[in-house]
Amino acid sequence: MSKSRKFYLEDIPLDEAWRRFITAMESSGAWARVPGEELPLEKALGRVTAAPVWAALSSPGYHASAMDGYAVRSADTLGATETAPKRLRIGPERQAEYVDTGDPIPSWADAVIQIEHTQNVDEGAAGKFIEILASVAPWTAVRPMGEDMVATELVLPANHLLKPVDLGALSGCGHATVSVRRRPRVAVIPTGTELVTVEQAAQSGLKSGDIIEYNSLVLASQVRQWGGEPTRYPIVVDDYERIRDKVREAAATHDLILVNAGSSAGSEDFTASIVEELGTLLVHGVAIRPGHPVVLGTVTDRRTPIIGVPGYPVSCALTGEIFVEPLISHWLGLPQREKPGLKAVISRKLLSPMGEDEWVRVTVGRVGKRTVAAPLSRGAGVITSLVRADGIVRIPRFSEGVEAGQEVTVELYRDPADIDRTIVHIGSHDLCLDILAQYLADDGLLFSSANAGSLGGLTALRRGDSHLAGSHLLDPSTGEYNIAYVRQYLPSTPVVVMTFMHREQGLIVAPGNPKGIRGLADLARDDVRFVNRQRGAGTRVLLDYHLNRLGMKHEEVKGYRREEYTHLAVAVAVQSGAADCGLGIAAAAHALELDFIPFEKERYDLVIPRIHYESPLLKPLFDLIHGPVLRKAISDLPGYDITAMGNIVIEL
Numbered sequence: 001m002s003k004s005r006k007f008y009l010e011d012i013p014l015d016e017a018w019r020r021f022i023t024a025m026e027s028s029g030a031w032a033r034v035p036g037e038e039l040p041l042e043k044a045l046g047r048v049t050a051a052p053v054w055a056a057l058s059s060p061g062y063h064a065s066a067m068d069g070y071a072v073r074s075a076d077t078l079g080a081t082e083t084a085p086k087r088l089r090i091g092p093e094r095q096a097e098y099v100d101t102g103d104p105i106p107s108w109a110d111a112v113i114q115i116e117h118t119q120n121v122d123e124g125a126a127g128k129f130i131e132i133l134a135s136v137a138p139w140t141a142v143r144p145m146g147e148d149m150v151a152t153e154l155v156l157p158a159n160h161l162l163k164p165v166d167l168g169a170l171s172g173c174g175h176a177t178v179s180v181r182r183r184p185r186v187a188v189i190p191t192g193t194e195l196v197t198v199e200q201a202a203q204s205g206l207k208s209g210d211i212i213e214y215n216s217l218v219l220a221s222q223v224r225q226w227g228g229e230p231t232r233y234p235i236v237v238d239d240y241e242r243i244r245d246k247v248r249e250a251a252a253t254h255d256l257i258l259v260n261a262g263s264s265a266g267s268e269d270f271t272a273s274i275v276e277e278l279g280t281l282l283v284h285g286v287a288i289r290p291g292h293p294v295v296l297g298t299v300t301d302r303r304t305p306i307i308g309v310p311g312y313p314v315s316c317a318l319t320g321e322i323f324v325e326p327l328i329s330h331w332l333g334l335p336q337r338e339k340p341g342l343k344a345v346i347s348r349k350l351l352s353p354m355g356e357d358e359w360v361r362v363t364v365g366r367v368g369k370r371t372v373a374a375p376l377s378r379g380a381g382v383i384t385s386l387v388r389a390d391g392i393v394r395i396p397r398f399s400e401g402v403e404a405g406q407e408v409t410v411e412l413y414r415d416p417a418d419i420d421r422t423i424v425h426i427g428s429h430d431l432c433l434d435i436l437a438q439y440l441a442d443d444g445l446l447f448s449s450a451n452a453g454s455l456g457g458l459t460a461l462r463r464g465d466s467h468l469a470g471s472h473l474l475d476p477s478t479g480e481y482n483i484a485y486v487r488q489y490l491p492s493t494p495v496v497v498m499t500f501m502h503r504e505q506g507l508i509v510a511p512g513n514p515k516g517i518r519g520l521a522d523l524a525r526d527d528v529r530f531v532n533r534q535r536g537a538g539t540r541v542l543l544d545y546h547l548n549r550l551g552m553k554h555e556e557v558k559g560y561r562r563e564e565y566t567h568l569a570v571a572v573a574v575q576s577g578a579a580d581c582g583l584g585i586a587a588a589a590h591a592l593e594l595d596f597i598p599f600e601k602e603r604y605d606l607v608i609p610r611i612h613y614e615s616p617l618l619k620p621l622f623d624l625i626h627g628p629v630l631r632k633a634i635s636d637l638p639g640y641d642i643t644a645m646g647n648i649v650i651e652l
């Protein structure tokens with residue numbers, strides 16, 4: 001049976017989508033909390049109580065001594081002072097009886113005097129005594145029966161997430177087991193003919209079109225983290241019947257089904273049709289981004305809730321956060337977890353479509369008095385944008401976006417204290433910054449680096465968005481690096497310009513240099529296709545400088561207008577054959593095993609406003625630059641020269 005494509009995707013607001021889903025679950029009974037199961041305490045950590053727990057026994061179960069010392073009748077001690085000590089006869093049923101901490105006190109006693117406040121006196125045949133210099137009040141140093149918990153008292157309410165100490169209390173009041181909510185069972189079904197397992201990929205590599213399947217790992221791990229029990233199904237190829245049969249099978253034994261990919265409108269996107277055939281399709285298309293093509297419904301006679309999770313990894317992970325986490329929390333009886341919110345200013349203008357709630361991943365840093373959120377890639381396939389994100393900014397659907405410098409609320413993924421330990425770099429990116437970040441991490445510091453190009457970095461410094469900027473801007477009129485640009489872009493900010501390193505710039509060409517390219521002059525050849533960097537990139541400025549010196553016009557270079565944003569992207573264009581050469585650093589050519597024709601050693605500086613240069617936050621960074629370890633690591637890389645590392649070029 002072949003099913004027709006489903007082209008039509010709705011734009012249902014998130015709250016309306018939820019309302020439909022919840023209403024359907026309420027009518028089928030699936031909205032109820034999951035039932036309880038009795039577990040030994042040792043297995044109950046992190047689980048949620050299904051019922052209130054009342055103390056079965058009191059703790060302590062008797063009047064217990066709180067100290068090592070002598071149990072006494074408080075009345076017998078009355079009148080004792082330093083000038084008129086009192087003696088109490090030692091022995092069972094007498095006036096003083098020795099007890100250890102935790103021992104029951106004798107029934108005739110009502111207080112304990114700790115041993116260091118007593119003096120032993122041996123009167124031979126007359127007996128043994130303690131001498132005391134002060135009286136004690138009743139119940140001194142005694143833990144009365146039930147001090148901690150009295151039998152029948154409430155120890156834990158229902159819907160309580162069990163911590164280690166809770167288990168101690170349950171045990172202490174006589175419960176060997178506890179009734180906890182069964183983990184909601186969630187089936188995770190990855191679909192897609194293009195998918196291969198990571199084990200296959202690690203063993204045999206990838207063919208063009210192969211995609212490593214990992215969304216099911218992310219979803220299953222999320223489910224586990226939130227308190228559910230995932231079943232991770234093997235990959236199902238894009239075949240309507242096979243996917244449908246798996247869904248039907250999963251529905252019999254799970255509380256929730258997540259079908260991954262096949263949610264949108266492509267020729268092999270079956271989820272919505274399958275839900276329609278097996279049950280009720282409630283929603284196809286929610287007004288959110290990423291995650292727009294989400295499918296919500298219920299399937300089979302059991303009316304098991306099902307979510308068609310979009311295939312793009314970021315959309316997939318966020319759909320987990322937006323739909324699956326609240327559902328599991330609800331089933332477990334836990335309050336909806338709110339991420340800590342932090343006010344920050346956004347570092348650059350963000351346009352966002354009207355009518356859709358958008359979730360933008362950001363890094364966050366504290367620069368002087370400003371807390372700055374810098375947007376990361378918005379690509380739905382860029383999983384590292386979530387890996388690197390400090391938090392997420394939600395742009396509501398009634399807004400068209402935010403202006404640079406506008407205040408936003410960041411829902412933090414990390415501890416707010418981490419933000420104060422973050423050095424924010426915006427500027428030209430270089431591999432050496434990643435190495436620097438590794439060493440800073442050893443000092444407990446985080447290094448957040450956004451690649452905005454050299455000019456973008458200076459602009460960010462001017463706005464106060466970052467602590468420092470990596471820059472390699474050649475001034476065509478003097479042949480000098482950076483200084484003229486710093487004067488122009490930061491005219492009224494005291495700054496220090498410090499050399500980080502020199503690096504080899506050159507032409508990146510295919511292995512063996514099949515086109516026989518020797519230098520920039522070859523870019524004018526008809527058979528040479530170039531790939532350029534974006535405007536504002538130091539490498540582009542360098543190219544223009546040299547073209548100018550050679551008297552070459554931009555129009556002569558085929559591909560001059562074709563722009564990539566990183567050295568590595570240029571190298572990828574060459575590797576894939578999309579271009580014959582591009583200008584970039586040796587490290588990028590080396591990383592992809594391409595050939596490299598060096599022609600300039602350029603200076604890469606760090607531009608640091610004086611106020612940050614002198615701040616304690618950046619001190620470990622300068623210590624590293626002046627120390628031997630980082631120098632060694634960088635000089636081991638091809639194409640770098642550290643002779644001038646740490647030299648102050650100029651203070652402005």
Ligand SMILES: Nc1nc2c(c(=O)[nH]1)N[C@H]1C(S)=C(S)[C@@H](COP(=O)(O)OP(=O)(O)OC[C@H]3O[C@@H](n4cnc5c(N)ncnc54)[C@H](O)[C@@H]3O)O[C@H]1N2
Pocket residue numbers: 009190191192194195211212213214215216260261262263264265266269290291292293309310311312313315380381
């Ligand atoms: N004509 C339209 N095309 C698309 C629309 C649309 O509205 N109209 N929406 C786009 C959006 S937004 C999203 S999100 C995706 C969702 O697509 P699907 O859910 O159908 O997923 P696929 O197309 O199969 O995959 C997308 C992408 O993700 C990779 N993928 C899939 N599964 C996995 C996995 N388990 N692990 C890792 N990566 C996975 C897959 O290979 C694709 O590269 O649709 C847009 N298109």
Ligand code: MOO
Pocket residue numbers: 288289290291292293310312315380
């Ligand atoms: O809506 Mo899709 O989920 O942006 O990538």
